[in-house]
Amino acid sequence: MFEEALAAFRTALGADHVLTGDALGRYGADTLPITRQIPAAIRPGSVEEVQQVVRIAAAHEVPLYPISTGQNWGYGTSQPMRDGSVIVDLGRMNRVVELNSELAYVVLEPGVTQRQLFEHLRQQQVRLWLNPTGAGPDCSILANTLERGFGIGPNGDHFMAQCGMEIVLPNGEILRTGFGHYPGARSTWVYKYGVGPYLDGLFTQSGLGIVTKMGVWLVPEPEAFEACYFMCNSESQFGPAVEALRGLLFDGVFRGPVNLLHRDRVLIMLERYPWDALAGRQLDEARAARLAHEKKVAIWNGVGCIAGSREQVRAARQTIKRALRGKVSKLAFLSEQRLAILRTFPKAISVLMNVNVPELLHSLSSSYGMMRGTPSKVALPLAYWRNRRGTPDTDDMNPARDRCGLMWFAPIIPMTPRDVADFRAVIEPIMRKHDFECCITLTAVNERCFDCTLPLMYDLENPAEATRAMACYRELSERCAEAGFYPYRLGLQSMEKEVGRDDIFWTVATSLKRTLDPGNILAPGRYAR
């Protein structure tokens, strides 16, 4: 059966695009201590080939697992949910199908990376920004959107900024959502809902079809843009700062999500784990405090952006200053002009302001650039925190290839100081108990809640530490559920248990999947039973 399927795939795609054996290496690389049996990977080059692929799979009852660029770090990378799934690598389908500079959108295929779109926009000389995720320049925009990922700054809720899909259904038919199924429709990429049931959500965090095209809204470069950085030097400032932040978000002062990074989250991006001193134990408070002092990292470090007309940006600056007065230890705004000054006079400013300007520039430029649509690897070094092999140049980072141990736990927390305190009271003892650093970022994905991203970094090559990481994840997930905090996204480490709950939601999700995919050929086990 399987051999016949392979032969049919070879006929349909050409032998070069059907990989087996040693050629599968990269698809098995993962930052989780989990290994799936992957019998083959196939690389269709067009929608028609994807249609052939699902038909062959259905005929031979071979499960498929579609990936775009396979960089789902910390959630399973390229690995399928179940053993025996054939990887459908959509990386060859990497066209920017349409770019509309007037209405500020693009239509993308799955293989288009953040870097590629960034370069494309530059080449076309259109003043439009994408909103990058922290997963790095080589990550697929379409795939991150389907996982409902996010960035900071304008259009940071990626699913919110998605409009229109083309989907190959498990039966090989093509479904176009929104108005896309109507001939000659003009509003496919400018109005999300179309008419009748709004179906796009069904194809996010699911396996009901293979999305082969997606409309993505971009941000027209505003007249003025500044990044806003603020710091709380004591935990007592955190509550009032969160209340003030929520008010600012309600008033639309910030453009898009704002990040609050805990001290330790910043440290692990700047430092390497001191193996000699700690030997697998967590970073202790005294050492963390000393490092933070050296690097001028506060207990809480906020970053968001303001954009619009010159008047709007000035008003936003004034409003933020007024709202955060007394609630933060430091508040600074960064513009292109100020960055240029720092770049021109690094030494003088280092002395004058008692900061290490080159080091500051490195981290500031990256987060500043990310908010203006420049993808960056600034968030990737954290994956290398407990990697004993050392850390490559940032530009060359690939956490799965380099055998980094990384697992994300990402629950949603209502945006109140009380909810955050309750949440920390649950997770901090668990992290301590399992000897991992508690490096949280709270991202205000809307005005009412935080998406907390908590990375578990461990030594993937030390089986005991990997087992401890899995146990820690399990405990986090169970205790948080008891306290009412649930994750916005699942990975290989948690999928089966989560969807296996006795719960009408997962029953409905599974029955909708079976309607479109009666043979359960497509990504079996992914966000469904």
Added chain:
Amino acid sequence: MFEEALAAFRTALGADHVLTGDALGRYGADTLPITRQIPAAIRPGSVEEVQQVVRIAAAHEVPLYPISTGQNWGYGTSQPMRDGSVIVDLGRMNRVVELNSELAYVVLEPGVTQRQLFEHLRQQQVRLWLNPTGAGPDCSILANTLERGFGIGPNGDHFMAQCGMEIVLPNGEILRTGFGHYPGARSTWVYKYGVGPYLDGLFTQSGLGIVTKMGVWLVPEPEAFEACYFMCNSESQFGPAVEALRGLLFDGVFRGPVNLLHRDRVLIMLERYPWDALAGRQLDEARAARLAHEKKVAIWNGVGCIAGSREQVRAARQTIKRALRGKVSKLAFLSEQRLAILRTFPKAISVLMNVNVPELLHSLSSSYGMMRGTPSKVALPLAYWRNRRGTPDTDDMNPARDRCGLMWFAPIIPMTPRDVADFRAVIEPIMRKHDFECCITLTAVNERCFDCTLPLMYDLENPAEATRAMACYRELSERCAEAGFYPYRLGLQSMEKEVGRDDIFWTVATSLKRTLDPGNILAPGRYAR
């Protein structure tokens, strides 16, 4: 079979809540020249009773048609898609289940009206605003959201401002979306997507379940708020004004949707149709121009709002002035203070500014109030335009009861002057040919498209005119489809034809419906085959 079902409904709900015969009058009243046979209406008072209702209906194969307040004016009011459907009137379920003033949301049952929530917020003394639709104070908030309706001002995209649902499925089970299906979840009403496929969209514009609770995000009263009014006295200003408006929307200058009302749309809200002079013919250009001159109505009349801190509102005002300079004939901002001055010195200002202040105040106060969350009947008089019986006091308006002829055609248009011109070139000759006024409003529901609402007003009691209205609708809908413009919403006048198209989207929508509703008991024919 049907009599047995009725008996079972009586046992479950009490005889008082099962209506037949003459008691059905209000459910058959409609602004369309279409009459459905309605055998009964039942009024469950709780979620448990709704569960019983769907189980009884399934057992006896009796189709149901749920309504909330039954005020879907111009799309079918309370009438079901198919003859023989029992109306499930959810009006008794009208609790505000939860009000969270810190995180600015409410959880509502289907029967909660705009007026009721407005009063509730006032009684509770919380400074939160809802976003009303133009359908009037007695319209259900939940139902308008399920139809993906909209208003102007903050949170104007009602489905965007919806978070979390409780749904009685056709099998009687209860599905809670987002995180709502998890015990003790804290983020059900603050994070839209939950984990796994995002299902809420499936339950909008559909008949897959009866939504019995919904989270609705409210707007915390901002420090400052102003309405912005602008006018174009010539069509040549329209294109540049649209381009400028799109730029302002991209920069987040306006809070929520902005309306562009054509002259004739404003006139029909202010005037009555001159039967003696026109006798069923459309308002001619000379008369419209004269009326517009008298009433000081421009060719295009824009309204939107700006809100936030005092600094932000000032900056928005400056930015709008700069962007619209030379592109509009008039630009004015209205605040509470200015309204108070107008109210205090109506005569002096009337003389000084050469306007009729009391008349101005009436229309300004309503649109200004709507944007600040005060529901109003300001948009309802248009339904009475060709009603020969005359017009009741605005407070007493009910277009279906008063036998107004009203039918909405509401296609989506990309936000470019060229697309709007193409669209008008299609519709204007059709409206002229059928002798109806072309009274469009363009609502910028997002930064990239307009929702064009075009009302067909006709004399419902004149069969020839009603037939002409139906023919006009058909032609609008067909010619617009050929030109690429499709409606965002369907009514009784268009549903069957639309969902009957040979189109994979409607096939998929129908098969998803059959999965949850194998007996096709719930709202058969509604946004599915």
